[in-house]
Amino acid sequence: MPELQRQRRQVAVKVRIKDIVYGRYVKEEGWTPNFVETEEGLKVSRANIMGAVVFRSDEENFNYKNLIVDDGSGKISVRSFEKNDSLNNFDIGDIILVIGRPREFNDEKYLIPEIVKKIQDVKWIQVRNLELDKLNKNIKKSDLKNSEHIEVETIKNDINENSQNKVVREEIREDAPDPNVIYDLIKKLDTGGGVLIDDIIKKSDSENVEKKINDLLENGDIFEVKPGIVKVLE
Numbered sequence: 263m264p265e266l267q268r269q270r271r272q273v274a275v276k277v278r279i280k281d282i283v284y285g286r287y288v289k290e291e292g293w294t295p296n297f298v299e300t301e302e303g304l305k306v307s308r309a310n311i312m313g314a315v316v317f318r319s320d321e322e323n324f325n326y327k328n329l330i331v332d333d334g335s336g337k338i339s340v341r342s343f344e345k346n347d348s349l350n351n352f353d354i355g356d357i358i359l360v361i362g363r364p365r366e367f368n369d370e371k372y373l374i375p376e377i378v379k380k381i382q383d384v385k386w387i388q389v390r391n392l393e394l395d396k397l398n399k400n401i402k403k404s405d406l407k408n409s410e411h412i413e414v415e416t417i418k419n420d421i422n423e424n425s426q427n428k429v430v431r432e433e434i435r436e437d438a439p440d441p442n443v444i445y446d447l448i449k450k451l452d453t454g455g456g457v458l459i460d461d462i463i464k465k466s467d468s469e470n471v472e473k474k475i476n477d478l479l480e481n482g483d484i485f486e487v488k489p490g491i492v493k494v495l496e
Contacts, residue, residue, distance in 0.1 A: 274310040274361045278394060280335035282309055282373070287366040298364045298371065302398065309364055309373060311338070312381065312390045314485045315356045318349075331360060333387070334480045339372040348378055355485075355493065357381040384483070391480070444474045445483055449494045456487040 272295060285298035285306070297307040313333030327349040329340045340360055342349050352358055358380055362373035381387075447466055451457045463471045475492065478484045484492045 272307040274308040275304060275306045276310045276390070276394060276397070277304070277306055278335040279311055279313060279331065279333045279338045282306065282311070282364050282371050283336045283338055285364075285371070287364065287371065295363070296365070306364060308361060308376070310359070310361050311373070312357070312359045312387060314387075315352050315354050315358060316485055316487065318352065318354055329358075331358065332485050334391070334485075339370070340375050340378070341372050342375055349375070352378070352380065354487070357384055357387060443468050444471060445478060445494065448478075448484060448492060452493060456491040456493040459490050459492060462492070 277300065281300040281302075281304070282298050285300045287296070287298050288305075289296050295307040297305045298309075299305050311331065311333060313331040315329050316332045316337065317328075317330035319328035325343065327342045327344075329349050329352060330337050331340055340349065340362060358378055360373060360375055361377040362375040365372055365374055444462065444466060447462060448457050451461060451465065459472075459475060462475065468474065475484070479486070479492070484494050487493045
């Protein structure tokens with residue numbers, strides 16, 4: 263029985279990418295899985311993240327497939343060493359949910375994927391951010407074992423649809439005042455490769471343009487294709 267317990271699959275913990283990237287990687291011995299310990303003290307041996315694909319490796323000389331995912335808090339590499347891999351099914355700009363095991367090589371954290379699914383509605387990024395904000399407020403170090411986790415199969419069942427829509431409409435609007443003007447401008451200026459942030463600032467009549475761009479990035483409405491170049495998620 264103890265041996266069976268050691269081999270049981272760990273629960274996938276919903277986290278932001280920065281929690282993995284800035285966490286402490288811990289190597290265990292025997293059957294105990296390695297994990298990342300976050301700044302809040304969560305031990306994550308299987309991570310559940312959601313974000314936009316901002317890079318895809320098409321190089322054939324690598325011995326693994328590679329996607330880079332951005333959720334607004336940071337970027338992380340998702341690497342698969344399987345020959346017949348599903349990572350080829352995703353393109354830059356796709357919103358994906360990844361459940362995977364954190365690993366570290368040369369001080370760089372990355373994920374080995376177990377489940378990768380495309381998310382059709384970008385609002386799920388906003389829902390995820392609100393959900394994590396609420397979880398972080400409720401987490402206490404003495405209460406970590408009782409913190410809420412979620413599996414990909416139940417992601418749409420743990421949020422009541424009506425309350426979800428209300429939360430997104432009311433809370434997101436408060437956190438990102440008047441973002442639509444900048445969002446629409448980026449969409450208008452983008453000819454396919456993204457828009458320079460400097461061009462957005464020059465051609466916008468709005469105040470606090472940089473803050474509004476940051477708000478859109480944090481809410482998952484836009485993402486950085488390259489440093490200083492942003493693109494609308496569609």
